[in-house]
Amino acid sequence: MAAGKRGGAILASALVLGVACGFSIYADAQKHGRIAGGTELHARFNSANGLHAGAKVLLAGVEVGRVRDITLDPATQLADVAFVVDSRLHLPKDSVLGIVAPTMTSDNALEITPGKAVESLAAGAVISDTRDQLSLEQQVSNYIFGGALGGG
Structure with a gap:
């Protein structure tokens, strides 16, 4: 038994x-998302603080990809963010990327603001027009002091 x-x-x-x-x-x-066989792109940020591999890539509030990897480029000392977007997208060359928090309780995401250029980004392209996320302290300071830090 x-x-x-x-x-x-x-x-x-x-x-x-x-x-x-x-x-x-x-x-x-x-x-790691549902984007299989998408187009890999890179972006260079002064700081990728709060962003992580697997984070969503958003365009107009819609998930269009995922962050694949974040590394430090020793030559430039910038954060290199590798991400994959749906291969059906043809992003203009002058597109801008930013690190955002879509809601107060969600993880940070990479947000694409498409440009107006006629030429599209090729696979593996590096986007250098990026916007780092402002810390809460910076946002409060900008609100209180009207964007002027150090008073001058």
Whole structure:
């Protein structure tokens, strides 16, 4: 009888472990997004503070991609953000990128503001026209002092 209970416990443990592994794989796929085979682009930021791999890439409030990787370029000492967007998008060369928090409770995202250029960004292109996210302290200071820091 004890061998039967032990076999049942092992089977139940294996089932729980299998479900946990399946959920882990599903969660990882959700984190890295549904954009498979998209166009990879790069952006250079003074600071990528608050942005992480797997973060959403938004255009007009719609998710169009995911951040793939964030590294430091030792030559320029800028944050290099590699991201993938839907390959059906043809972003103008003068597009601007910013790090934003769509809501107060959501993770930061990369937001694309499309430019007006006729030429489109090629795969692997580097976007250098970027806007770093302002810290809460900077936003409050700009509101109180009208954008003038150090009073002059």
